[in-house]
Amino acid sequence: MKILFINKFLDKHTIYRTPLGILYLSAALKKAGHQVFICEPKREILAKKIKEIAPDIVAYSLRTGFHRYYLDLNRELKKRFQFLSVFGGPHATFFPEMIKEDGVDAVGLGECESSLVDLANRLERKKNYLETKNFWFKTDAGIVKNPLEKLEPDLDKILFPDRALLDSFKEVRLSRIHNLITSRGCPYNCSYCFNRQLKQMYPGEKYVRRRSVDNVIGEVKQIAEKYNLERVHFEDDTFNIDKDWLSEFAAKYPKIPFKCNIRGNLADEETARLLKKANCISVTFAIEAGNDRIRNKILQRNMTKEQIINCAWLLKKYRIRFITENILANPTSALSDDIETLDLNLICQPDYPTVSLLQPYPKTEIFKIALANNQFEKEDIDKIESFFKNSALKIPNKEERVNLQRLFAIVVAFPFLRRFIYFLIHRKRLTLFYGLLYSIWRPYCLVTKIMPHRLTPKEIFWLARRYLTD
Numbered sequence: 240m241k242i243l244f245i246n247k248f249l250d251k252h253t254i255y256r257t258p259l260g261i262l263y264l265s266a267a268l269k270k271a272g273h274q275v276f277i278c279e280p281k282r283e284i285l286a287k288k289i290k291e292i293a294p295d296i297v298a299y300s301l302r303t304g305f306h307r308y309y310l311d312l313n314r315e316l317k318k319r320f321q322f323l324s325v326f327g328g329p330h331a332t333f334f335p336e337m338i339k340e341d342g343v344d345a346v347g348l349g350e351c352e353s354s355l356v357d358l359a360n361r362l363e364r365k366k367n368y369l370e371t372k373n374f375w376f377k378t379d380a381g382i383v384k385n386p387l388e389k390l391e392p393d394l395d396k397i398l399f400p401d402r403a404l405l406d407s408f409k410e411v412r413l414s415r416i417h418n419l420i421t422s423r424g425c426p427y428n429c430s431y432c433f434n435r436q437l438k439q440m441y442p443g444e445k446y447v448r449r450r451s452v453d454n455v456i457g458e459v460k461q462i463a464e465k466y467n468l469e470r471v472h473f474e475d476d477t478f479n480i481d482k483d484w485l486s487e488f489a490a491k492y493p494k495i496p497f498k499c500n501i502r503g504n505l506a507d508e509e510t511a512r513l514l515k516k517a518n519c520i521s522v523t524f525a526i527e528a529g530n531d532r533i534r535n536k537i538l539q540r541n542m543t544k545e546q547i548i549n550c551a552w553l554l555k556k557y558r559i560r561f562i563t564e565n566i567l568a569n570p571t572s573a574l575s576d577d578i579e580t581l582d583l584n585l586i587c588q589p590d591y592p593t594v595s596l597l598q599p600y601p602k603t604e605i606f607k608i609a610l611a612n613n614q615f616e617k618e619d620i621d622k623i624e625s626f627f628k629n630s631a632l633k634i635p636n637k638e639e640r641v642n643l644q645r646l647f648a649i650v651v652a653f654p655f656l657r658r659f660i661y662f663l664i665h666r667k668r669l670t671l672f673y674g675l676l677y678s679i680w681r682p683y684c685l686v687t688k689i690m691p692h693r694l695t696p697k698e699i700f701w702l703a704r705r706y707l708t709d
Contacts, residue, residue: 240359242268243294243322244277245285245309249408251705252305252625254682255416255472255690260300260328262400267352269401273359277404280312289320295362298355300328303600304623310340317342323362325374327351329433332440333602334620335375338382346375349387349440350423352397390441394423394450399458402465410701415469416690417462422449425476427502429527430539430604431566431597434476447480452487459493470520470690471497478522479510489517496520498690503550504542511553521560521689524550526587528565529579533572537608544583551587562689563589565647566626567640568596570609574636577643578660584651590688594647595626596640639664645673649680 244265248258265275278288289297297316299309313324327347331337338346347355354373361368369376372388391397405411424447425434438446462468478499479485498521501510506524514522526547528534535541554561563584567577584592599609601620609615614632623631627644630637642664650656656663663669682702686694694702 240296240363241274241276241292241294242296242298242359243289243292244275244298244300245280245312246277246300247279247281247305247308248277248405249279249282249410249705251682252627254685254702254705255414255470256418256474257400257402257405257411258300259400259418259420259474261298262402262404263352263397264298264355265401265404266398267356268359270398271356271360273356273363275401275404279408282408285312285316286319289316289322294322296325296359297322298325298327301326301330302328303330303334303620304598304625306330306337307621310337310343314340314342325355325358327355329600333433333436333600335384338375338377344377348373348375349437350390353391354388387440390423390444390446390448392445392448394448395454399461402462410698413467413697415467415692416472417466417468417470418472418474419455419458419462420474421455421478422447422475422480424448426480427477427541428539428604430537430608431600433600433603435604436602449481449484452484452491455488456491456493459495463493463495468495470692471495472690473497473499475500477502477505479505479514482509482513485510485513485517489513492517494518498522500524501550502542504546506546506550506553508553511557511559514559515557519559520691521562521590522554523562523564523593525564526580526583526592528569528572528576529581529583530572530576533569533576537569537571537605538566539604547583548586551589555588560590560688560691563587563592565592565594566597567594567644567647568630568632568634568637570597570599570605570612570614570632570634572634574639574643577640581643581647581650581657581660584647585654585657589651591684592648592651594644596628596630596644598623598626598631638667638670642666642670642673645670645677648684649676652680 244261246258246261268275276292278285301309324342324344326343331346332348335346335348351373354371358368358371369383372385374385376383426447428435479501496518500523503524527538527540565580599606599615609632646663
């Protein structure tokens with residue numbers, strides 16, 4: 240069988256991040272004897288590629304907020320070509336009702352490496368593919384809903400991602416920064432995240448799983464042998480969740496500079512020391528909200544300001560750069576709550592604060608909170624956009640909060656601007672200008688502070704093209 244993935248992996252939202260989910264699926268499919276292709280619709284002529292390949296399956300991985308683009312694209316392709324359209328990813332998992340959309344043939348829920356292989360095998364052997372686990376199918380008789388297969392408890396048994404799938408794209412193949420993930424699942428229950436709902440989909444199973452240190456290092460070495468590896472980006476939700484694992488990792492890791500995500504309330508002196516020993520050069524940790532009620536009752540972070548400030552202090556002590564994550568425009572919040580988030584960042588002084596606008600993703604607890612407070616309607620799911628773009632909620636001072644999101648990182652970098660913040664965010668005519676400042680400041684910080692490295696002229700061109708053509 241021929242499987243074609245369509246994914247915008249070269250836009251401004253995916254810098255230094257290859258689509259690992261697709262690469263894991265590709266590795267499993269190729270091992271089973273199937274042919275796998277990928278198309279970047281913003282860089283390639285999609286219709287021409289489909290004619291050349293004649294795929295049996297066209298597959299998409301969706302995130303809510305970006306889903307509409309792929310649904311509309313697929314609908315147009317289905318008018319011209321014959322193929323089975325398959326949708327997976329977080330949006331499909333938590334909103335499988337999207338199968339009712341025109342042109343959608345199948346929706347995959349949860350982890351689908353083995354189930355997608357099973358689907359391709361059944362189609363190739365002309366068996367009843369409508370019984371494939373993890374999938375919903377649209378038929379003339381209605382929607383067929385299959386149960387989930389069990390999670391793989393031993394991640395070491397899963398093949399390394401098929402990075403060769405992207406080798407025809409120079410800016411990926413020649414990149415000096417590569418992303419990996421060492422675990423799956425998260426034990427925490429933040430209201431805005433999908434992990435709580437995903438755990439509930441697999442009751443009684445081992446949801447939080449981690450690869451062995453040796454397995455992870457094996458993948459790092461494999462990448463280093465084939466590509467020019469100078470930086471590693473570990474994408475785990477919580478890299479510091481297991482101190483014993485981290486200790487072994489620090490002792491064995493080949494000291495290639497890396498970035499990871501940590502949880503602030505788990506950070507202590509030993510954690511910071513182990514990260515530094517392993518040659519961690521930057522981390523991201525989430526503040527999310529400065530106000531205690533918003534952070535702990537609405538976002539359900541269960542973390543104190545003191546723990547957040549202590550994490551920042553430890554990282555500065557060990558000279559590890561850090562990025563904070565922050566969410567503005569939360570349900571039941573006021574503009575003053577968002578200003579409180581800014582003030583907490585001014586205390587912590589991160590190298591860069593990432594700031595998003597709350598998006599009520601389907602089935603999450605924050606989605607329910609927004610509905611209960613009449614700040615969102617179920618029918619408005621398609622109004623959810625990128626969390627860097629706008630708020631989908633019915634909230635007071637929406638325009639001021641959007642302006643604050645654009646200016647937030649600049650104010651943290653230049654604290655004297657704090658005294659003018661209310662004046663600045665109320666200048667609604669300057670929203671486009673603030674957006675321009677944000678679009679310049681964010682990539683500058685990405686390459687100088689978040690993942691510091693010297694860019695070649697070619698890399699500067701590639702980076703600019705992503706921002707200017709997306």
